Amino acid sequence: MARRNSSLGLFGRFGRSGDLRQLDRALRSVDLHPSMVPEAVKLTVVNLLKDDAIGAEPAPQSYRSAAELLAYCMIGAEGFAGANDTALALQVEERIERAMAQGDNMDAQLVMVVMVAKVIQPSVVEHFALTRETD
Known part of the structure; x- marks a missing residue:
């Protein structure tokens, strides 16, 4: 079965897909306004969650x-x-x-997404001595 694509909506006519709305709600629940997260980051995160899902869709807690x-x-x-x-x-x-420590798992991929998008807090990079291996 093919994976369902996410949709940002278009000109306010077509709505955002449910997965992006779900991520937006989750971001609000941890006090990060969704508008502060670039859409490209959100799309990438949703796609990573779909790739990692056991079933057809990611679990709500993911x-x-x-x-x-x-x-x-x-x-x-x-x-x-x-x-x-x-x-x-x-x-x-x-x-x-x-x-x-583990390398290529979901959390490592999520950290890499915010690093590549350059929206990571410099104090986090410093605290964990994070580096991009792609540089």
Whole structure:
């Protein structure tokens, strides 16, 4: 079965696809306004989630998980902990550390997406000593 494509909408006539709306809701739930995330980043994230899905569509919690990581990377540790809570910030930090140790997993791919898009908080790059291997 072919994967369903995402849609940004067109001239306000055709609506955004459900997967992008779901990611937007997840971003809001971690206090990152969706308009702060470039559409290209959101499309890439949704496609990564679809590629990683076990069934035909990603599980609803996968959007929230991706949003947590994106928000942390984009607003930094202090901003994320202030908007959410310190325990969640520590969990996301552990996810990033594991992702960098393991290499090619979903979390590592999500971190790479925000790095390549140049929307990652410099303090996050410094804290985790992140580098782009494609440079």
